[in-house]
Amino acid sequence: MDPALHGVFDPGLLWRNALPVFLVFLLIYGLSGRALLTLVLAGALLVLVFDVNAIKELNLNSPILPGDFALWHQVLHNIGFFANYAGQHFFLLLALLALLAFGAVLGVAWRLDRRWWRAHWLIRTAWAVLSLTVIVTLYRGNSVWRDVYADESLPGFQLSDPIASVKQVGVMAELVRMSQEAQTSVPKADQSLISEFAARHSEDMNSRVARQPPTELPDIVMVQSEAFFDPGVMKGVDFSKFVPNFERLAATGIGGSLITPTYGGGTIRTEFETLTGYPMQAFPSILYPYYGLASAWMPSVPRRLEALGYSTTLFHPFRGSFWNRRQVMPQLGFQQSYYLKSFAGVEHAGVYVSDRALFDFVLARLDDAQRGPQYAMVITMENHGPWDADSGMLVNVLDGHPLPSGLSAAGSREMTYYLSHLVNGDQALGDFAKRLLARPRWTMLLFYGDHLPSLPHAFADLGFDDGNQGIKQHTRYMLVSNRPLVQRKLDLSSYELPALLFDTVGLPEDGYLALDSVVRQAWEQGHYQHGADYGQVQFNAAQLEVGCGHKLDAAGRCGESRAQSPNRASSAPVAGE
Known part of the structure; x- marks a missing residue:
């Protein structure tokens, strides 16, 4: 199912993609104690992940990513909207029929499994706890797992280009690595880079702040x-x-x-x-x-x-x-x-x-x-x-x-x-x-x-x-x-x-907005040379301002941090949904 694993046999890439799948199988078996049920349920989950990934790549040119799981309630409440991307308008009916058929298959597997040998419940509990612990630490990037899925172990991985990464390292390995990266939502900014730029353009920065x-x-x-x-x-x-x-x-x-x-x-x-x-x-x-x-x-x-x-x-x-x-x-x-x-x-x-x-x-x-x-x-x-x-x-x-x-x-x-x-x-x-x-x-x-x-x-x-x-x-x-x-x-x-x-x-402009304007102006005056360098100033300034939760001052430093304002959603007029 994974094109990245076709052709050349790469043991390291193979086991890094197989590990998350194996852990899910082990978790389901530890909880259910039924081997056939585990194969059917976990296999169906695996197929679902790859199908969703294929639909997302086709329509959005992006693989499935950890942030997608934040939208599960959006999908449930707007199933008709998302169904359009699955191909046909009768998708909901087909999905319902497939769900009923899958439920019947699970029922058969459950009954057949009752006569098969099962490990003692203490052993299965240990397997379930172990697999769940490894899954959590794996996706959080705790301990050795961050090294296991580091750039050196995943040649071709690019944080800024997930679609290229998944073609090089595989769906599951890319999903694990992106989950580890998601644990740090706002990267640490390079303060010196911002301050040096602001110091070279202090007159322009101050004039924008003072502009009436x-x-x-x-x-x-x-x-x-x-x-x-x-x-x-x-x-x-x-x-x-x-x-x-x-x-x-x-x-x-x-x-x-x-x-x-x-x-x-x-x-x-x-x-x-x-x-x-x-x-x-x-x-x-x-x-x-x-x-x-x-x-x-x-x-x-x-x-x-x-x-x-x-x-x-x-x-x-x-x-x-x-x-x-x-x-x-x-x-x-x-x-x-x-x-x-x-x-x-x-x-x-x-x-x-x-x-x-x-x-x-x-x-x-x-x-x-x-x-x-x-x-x-x-x-x-x-x-x-x-x-x-x-x-x-x-x-x-x-x-x-x-x-x-x-x-x-x-x-x-x-x-x-x-x-x-x-x-x-x-x-x-x-x-x-x-x-x-x-x-x-x-x-x-x-x-x-x-x-x-x-x-x-x-x-x-x-x-x-x-x-x-x-x-x-x-x-x-x-x-x-x-x-x-x-x-x-x-x-x-x-x-x-x-x-x-x-x-x-x-x-008037201040904070990141003023610095962004100065960067754009300096870039124009330089005839659009060194665009990557100017981009790094913008990216780091945004990281710094968001990280400290306050507008930058004219010197490109973080102002005094303050608590975020209370949610105003309940008091703002909303005319209709």
Whole structure:
């Protein structure tokens, strides 16, 4: 079942992958005392792990990881949503039938096992205790286990690239090693690296801290567009062919390619970066930042704007419980949130609320809001995957937009679905921007794609102009305004968008955000040389600020630590789920 173990026989790699499996078998036998039952149950668990891993690799280009187990309740409460990624809509019925059949097999195994020899219960108890102890210490990396699964023993393992690691060292060995790494969620930062950089740029750091905000503060609308990218990076596809409104708007402001920390899904990774400025790459063992990383003390974009007198509102036409947003968003500074229940009766485009209906909803709330400055975070859903379904009536929007040649049947299905929603969303964006920027108030629109869609067949059929795989491609962003804005092209990572926004508006910056802006400016002035060195400054600064739970001072040192603020989730208005 594990491609990494095919071909060359490597005893060391083999037993490191087999050990966790053997321990599970031993634990189940120690608890049940039935050999046949153990083989059936543990074998089924093993097959399930590899099947889930295969589905995740196909759709998200990521193997199963320790952080995935934090989502078990999400899967149970949103089984219909996740079932879409398993292939067919009758997945739930098949799963129920399979569960019933498996229960019958377990019953037969239980009865057959009753007549077989079993070890004494004291011996089995010892086996169960021993196996459980080894499992816990193994996955925690206690004692000798960290050396057993160290880099030297797992050639090819890369903490920053799990998908490459699992192909080199195997699913189980990679899962053990990543579990050990997860025990230290925030790496220790290199204080000297940060302080030296801050000292060389102390004048710029201090000027950003002392900067006074403009007399008139703009309304700021940030749109995180689901799976948005320009297919022009694919062979045989012209740039802006499917997103002419985005291209026209981007030409009036600041825009470029955007490196995001996820592919095919995992939206909250990009979302966390654009709301806090912290790069996910600085926390390699944390897969889902809304579970254990995001916190109320963080100087997020909405919190910083709230301190300047902004009202802060979140618009997301999906369940508030999904991705833990209902709890986390108030902690990050959103005063009001609109979730799925608030969008009852609005237009859908396929399965989800259309971008057009979402934008109309946002405009109505902006027009009815108070006179003070407003910040709106808009998270779209229309073009959410999986992207191999029937596009329905939306296929009509592709009239005049023929599919690229060279697509297989599966690739054509993926591209038809994705491009139908992409074109529909681009038309909605054009209308939204026209009405939004026609408002008399100074208004800024920051629009970006959270990740590329997972179109494995289409990507394999066409390939990309640069010869790289889909995981290496970038999304797009633009920052436009109804006030004069110097147009320029600027390629960024998603964690740099907050600093770009504050710099463009002229808002004060401090802590990590100020340092991030200075790093980006120094990198530009150096003509984008030594990018890896500048990246290390950013990553270490994020680790230091998050590790101490307080904003950095102008010298790049951790300020006085303080206890995290109490959870504000219960007091923040939530308009609907």
